[in-house]
Amino acid sequence: MTATPSVEPVSAGSLTGFDHECDVLVVGFGCAGAAAAFEAAAAGADVLVLERAGGPGGSSAMSGGELYLGGGTALQKACGFDDDPDNMFAYLRAALGPHADEEKLRLYCDGSVEHFEWFRARGLTFNESLYDAPSWMPPTTDGLMWLGENAHPYNTLARPVPRGHRPATESFGGWLIMERLVAAAKAAGATGHEDTRATNLVVDDDGRVIGVVAHRYGDPVTYRARSAVVLTTGGFVDNEEMLAHHAPVLLGHGKVSAGLDDGSGIRMATALGAATRRMASVEVALTALPAMLVRGLLVNGLGQRFINEDVYPGLFSHAAVVHQPGPYWAIIDEEGFEDIPARDLWGVRPRHVTETLAELEEALGMPPGALEATVTAYNRHAERKRDPYFHKDPKWLRPLRPPFAAADPRGGFGGREEQGTGVAGFTLGGLHTTVDGAVLNQSGRPIPGLYAAGRAGAGIHGQGYVSGTSLGDGTFFGRRAGRHAATASE
Amino acid sequence: MTATPSVEPVSAGSLTGFDHECDVLVVGFGCAGAAAAFEAAAAGADVLVLERAGGPGGSSAMSGGELYLGGGTALQKACGFDDDPDNMFAYLRAALGPHADEEKLRLYCDGSVEHFEWFRARGLTFNESLYDAPSWMPPTTDGLMWLGENAHPYNTLARPVPRGHRPATESFGGWLIMERLVAAAKAAGATGHEDTRATNLVVDDDGRVIGVVAHRYGDPVTYRARSAVVLTTGGFVDNEEMLAHHAPVLLGHGKVSAGLDDGSGIRMATALGAATRRMASVEVALTALPAMLVRGLLVNGLGQRFINEDVYPGLFSHAAVVHQPGPYWAIIDEEGFEDIPARDLWGVRPRHVTETLAELEEALGMPPGALEATVTAYNRHAERKRDPYFHKDPKWLRPLRPPFAAADPRGGFGGREEQGTGVAGFTLGGLHTTVDGAVLNQSGRPIPGLYAAGRAGAGIHGQGYVSGTSLGDGTFFGRRAGRHAATASE
Numbered sequence: 001m002t003a004t005p006s007v008e009p010v011s012a013g014s015l016t017g018f019d020h021e022c023d024v025l026v027v028g029f030g031c032a033g034a035a036a037a038f039e040a041a042a043a044g045a046d047v048l049v050l051e052r053a054g055g056p057g058g059s060s061a062m063s064g065g066e067l068y069l070g071g072g073t074a075l076q077k078a079c080g081f082d083d084d085p086d087n088m089f090a091y092l093r094a095a096l097g098p099h100a101d102e103e104k105l106r107l108y109c110d111g112s113v114e115h116f117e118w119f120r121a122r123g124l125t126f127n128e129s130l131y132d133a134p135s136w137m138p139p140t141t142d143g144l145m146w147l148g149e150n151a152h153p154y155n156t157l158a159r160p161v162p163r164g165h166r167p168a169t170e171s172f173g174g175w176l177i178m179e180r181l182v183a184a185a186k187a188a189g190a191t192g193h194e195d196t197r198a199t200n201l202v203v204d205d206d207g208r209v210i211g212v213v214a215h216r217y218g219d220p221v222t223y224r225a226r227s228a229v230v231l232t233t234g235g236f237v238d239n240e241e242m243l244a245h246h247a248p249v250l251l252g253h254g255k256v257s258a259g260l261d262d263g264s265g266i267r268m269a270t271a272l273g274a275a276t277r278r279m280a281s282v283e284v285a286l287t288a289l290p291a292m293l294v295r296g297l298l299v300n301g302l303g304q305r306f307i308n309e310d311v312y313p314g315l316f317s318h319a320a321v322v323h324q325p326g327p328y329w330a331i332i333d334e335e336g337f338e339d340i341p342a343r344d345l346w347g348v349r350p351r352h353v354t355e356t357l358a359e360l361e362e363a364l365g366m367p368p369g370a371l372e373a374t375v376t377a378y379n380r381h382a383e384r385k386r387d388p389y390f391h392k393d394p395k396w397l398r399p400l401r402p403p404f405a406a407a408d409p410r411g412g413f414g415g416r417e418e419q420g421t422g423v424a425g426f427t428l429g430g431l432h433t434t435v436d437g438a439v440l441n442q443s444g445r446p447i448p449g450l451y452a453a454g455r456a457g458a459g460i461h462g463q464g465y466v467s468g469t470s471l472g473d474g475t476f477f478g479r480r481a482g483r484h485a486a487t488a489s490e
Numbered sequence: 491m492t493a494t495p496s497v498e499p500v501s502a503g504s505l506t507g508f509d510h511e512c513d514v515l516v517v518g519f520g521c522a523g524a525a526a527a528f529e530a531a532a533a534g535a536d537v538l539v540l541e542r543a544g545g546p547g548g549s550s551a552m553s554g555g556e557l558y559l560g561g562g563t564a565l566q567k568a569c570g571f572d573d574d575p576d577n578m579f580a581y582l583r584a585a586l587g588p589h590a591d592e593e594k595l596r597l598y599c600d601g602s603v604e605h606f607e608w609f610r611a612r613g614l615t616f617n618e619s620l621y622d623a624p625s626w627m628p629p630t631t632d633g634l635m636w637l638g639e640n641a642h643p644y645n646t647l648a649r650p651v652p653r654g655h656r657p658a659t660e661s662f663g664g665w666l667i668m669e670r671l672v673a674a675a676k677a678a679g680a681t682g683h684e685d686t687r688a689t690n691l692v693v694d695d696d697g698r699v700i701g702v703v704a705h706r707y708g709d710p711v712t713y714r715a716r717s718a719v720v721l722t723t724g725g726f727v728d729n730e731e732m733l734a735h736h737a738p739v740l741l742g743h744g745k746v747s748a749g750l751d752d753g754s755g756i757r758m759a760t761a762l763g764a765a766t767r768r769m770a771s772v773e774v775a776l777t778a779l780p781a782m783l784v785r786g787l788l789v790n791g792l793g794q795r796f797i798n799e800d801v802y803p804g805l806f807s808h809a810a811v812v813h814q815p816g817p818y819w820a821i822i823d824e825e826g827f828e829d830i831p832a833r834d835l836w837g838v839r840p841r842h843v844t845e846t847l848a849e850l851e852e853a854l855g856m857p858p859g860a861l862e863a864t865v866t867a868y869n870r871h872a873e874r875k876r877d878p879y880f881h882k883d884p885k886w887l888r889p890l891r892p893p894f895a896a897a898d899p900r901g902g903f904g905g906r907e908e909q910g911t912g913v914a915g916f917t918l919g920g921l922h923t924t925v926d927g928a929v930l931n932q933s934g935r936p937i938p939g940l941y942a943a944g945r946a947g948a949g950i951h952g953q954g955y956v957s958g959t960s961l962g963d964g965t966f967f968g969r970r971a972g973r974h975a976a977t978a979s980e
Contacts, residue, residue, distance in 0.1 A: 006933040008763065099738040245767040245922065248589040248953065271932035273498065273761045277735040280770035302879055304794050323813040367878035369870065373863045380859065388857035389792055432735065442761040443496040463738065 030058030032454025036482030065173020068468030148312025236263025254424030288409030296332030303370030350405030437481025520548030522944025526972030555663020558958030638802025726753025744914030778899030786822030840895030927971025
């Protein structure tokens with residue numbers, strides 16, 4: 001039992017009035033909140049957005065800024081790629097699975113071209129060039145990148161085309177996206193209340209959500225929402241107790257967040273009987289160097305490979321962290337290491353350089369012969385440009401020859417390994433919502449007056465994740481939630 | 491959105507009266523319900539037990555009947571084993587982990603000797619002999635069995651002693667346990683109402699649970715509980731929608747249940763704002779032959795070993811089903827197969843018998859050389875009675891020699907493979923409760939008048955499971971919930 005502050009709903013009858021009133025009250029000014037606020041305001045609603053931090057942005061603003069979009073966007077066409085919604089759906093159903101939400105995913109893929117244009121209309125620009133190497137985030141300003149579409153088995157399930165859309169910036173693009181979306185929401189008429197943390201939903205006698213109680217500098221502030229409340233409060237990676245209860249795989253690891261993803265919206269709504277979905281699903285990433293891995297091997301502590309190294313980096317991270325006991329090792333040879341373009345090296349130096357695999361096994365604490373068996377098998381097939389184990393792209397296949405080296409993929413970016421486990425992630429599960437963002441109760445019926453989007457809700461993801469799908473579905477379904485909230489009435 | 495029948499709470503004010511009244515209303519007459527009913531009645535409460543089936547027993551009655559007990563029980567002592575609660579705790583913390591509930595586990599281990607005596611006082615007898623071979627369920631009437639305590643790494647974390655306590659019977663023992671517990675509850679004064687399915691909790695204006703609405707042959711029946719309602723409705727493996735939302739790994743697999751574990755208690759309570767824990771945790775079992783696996787190898791579809799084959803069979807099943815892509819194969823040689831005692835064979839015959847590993851690889855669709863590399867490494871170390879990969883007990887280590895054979899561990903018991911996937915399981919997550927069974931809300935505070943135990947609640951389990959811990963914690967915490975429910979008041 002804990003002394004957690006109460007998130008239980010407050011009865012409208014217990015309040016003497018409201019300090020503020022609006023049509024649509026959006027709780028959380030990250031990407032989903034900004035998208036919801038924009039659309040609600042554009043539909044004519046009087047919109048207030050609460051943000052507990054000193055300014056908008058949330059975890060979205062800390063992100064790399066990739067947007068997973070496709071189906072034939074102008075950017076894809078300009079780069080010479082032919083895509084369509086069905087092809088995009090086929091990839092994401094597999095990559096976000098198993099058990100991706102096919103109903104939401106269908107809408108997301110069908111609406112992706114329009115959604116890209118919506119971002120452009122909000123002032124984001126995308127350079128018409130492809131970054132054609134495996135990477136977490138290209139060290140260039142290229143506007144398009146691969147996110148696993150060209151790796152086995154996905155390249156057998158859908159025609160491989162790149163769908164990582166990156167706004168033109170020299171660095172992490174999340175701040176730029178948020179700058180534009182917040183400006184757009186405000187220009188459309190939405191007002192932000194900062195340093196204001198929603199703590200409880202307010203319900204009337206019929207069980208309809210009609211507002212929230214918030215706190216600002218410790219004092220309560222009440223908000224009445226004439227149409228609806230939209231929860232866009234983010235996930236729960238910053239709430240250790242919720243992680244322990246629902247997604248313990250992330251306990252002790254780093255957090256991909258701005259530090260405020262404490263699941264408050266999920267808790268306020270479930271306190272009212274809202275249903276949740278997929279609370280154990282997570283994004284998880286090793287701080288590993290994709291350019292090194294594709295040219296070598298990713299093995300577990302017993303020297304066994306477990307995935308083709310050319311997949312989307314989040315996928316080899318997930319396979320390692322969720323399904324393999326640590327440690328994990330990136331194994332490479334000198335020729336492979338020297339083949340890595342300087343711009344893709346991020347300052348990483350290999351360690352444990354040895355002339356023989358036996359020495360490397362000993363240095364890494366592996367059973368004698370373990371790594372040698374793996375490399376022998378790999379080399380034998382690589383001679384013939386084949387990888388019958390995991391089907392890595394033949395362009396990366398080449399027998400490994402001494403000297404060999406290893407790097408810990410949990411400390412892949414120079415100097416970062418001292419910052420904890422070298423693993424960081426965030427949560428994908430949340431409130432169970434309709435495609436329009438209506439929050440469902442345990443009986444599968446909408447809770448009147450309550451909407452959710454972004455990581456406060458369960459979106460298109462099953463147990464998998466690809467970069468740009470969280471900003472992507474947060475904004476896409478945030479827009480839908482905002483539009484529907486604006487027209488919600490009893 | 492679904493047309494699920496409503497599980498939303500009913501306001502007491504909307505009812506004109508109650509059809510039945512008692513002090514403690516127990517919902518579900520499986521092992522946790524019987525234990526709760528017994529203790530509440532023994533404490534002097536007027537107890538009613540609702541059961542939706544035509545008679546008591548539930549999924550508990552279908553189980554093998556192992557009880558995970560220890561800490562120095564009379565049976566352990568009679569068989570010559572020296573155990574203590576700390577030693578038991580050290581094993582279970584690891585085997586039920588990561589993230590076992592240490593507070594509940596501490597109580598469970600400290601109270602285990604008394605709990606064993608409680609079963610004996612209810613009329614269960616246990617033969618004072620050990621079944622000393624790896625098995626899901628011994629083909630004998632031995633009263634004690636190993637459940638993974640003597641396998642690496644557990645044998646390095648705690649002094650290995652067997653703790654599987656089996657009541658004397660020729661077959662599955664669950665029915666026997668339930669027969670005795672139901673008789674005990676009734677003898678103590680509890681009354682059962684069968685064919686009666688609880689559908690909604692009844693709450694008063696203060697949010698206290700004061701009864702349930704049930705249905706019998708389609709008609710509503712109302713129950714008033716003066717002290718408390720105890721939910722012992724079981725898990726949710728029979729509810730496909732809940733599996734999809736919370737434990738998708740079990741979708742499509744067999745169900746270890748009596749067919750009625752639809753999560754109704756979890757849903758009724760969460761509709762009222764109750765918190766849940768570990769909804770993704772599952773027990774999962776391959777229909778594999780442990781006696782074959784220990785004498786050979788368990789490999790994945792790429793011929794890689796991934797665990798020592800002498801662990802508790804549920805652990806190699808979990809490692810395979812949750813963490814390895816299928817298929818999985820049991821690899822054995824003729825000498826090993828012929829070494830299996832007839833009573834441990836369960837009619838299984840090996841398939842794919844070949845003279846060479848290359849032929850076996852081809853028959854199983856493995857990359858050329860994959861299995862040979864594994865067997866070569868295994869044999870090299872087995873010559874010296876070593877397994878530096880996974881540390882299988884040296885008594886099982888012996889180089890494998892032709893002829894070789896393989897068996898699909900998803901169809902290990904003769905004739906069963908046609909019954910679906912060869913994988914079956916049940917759910918371990920549920921309502922968040924105190925050690926006394928009080929159901930907590932999202933703010934960490936008890937919901938007045940509401941208790942839960944058994945698989946409707948989250949018990950001692952983290953992400954792991956061992957046979958007998960579900961009957962074990964269901965009865966142990968069922969007893970505690972019954973005692974506390976009997977004294978609950980506003």
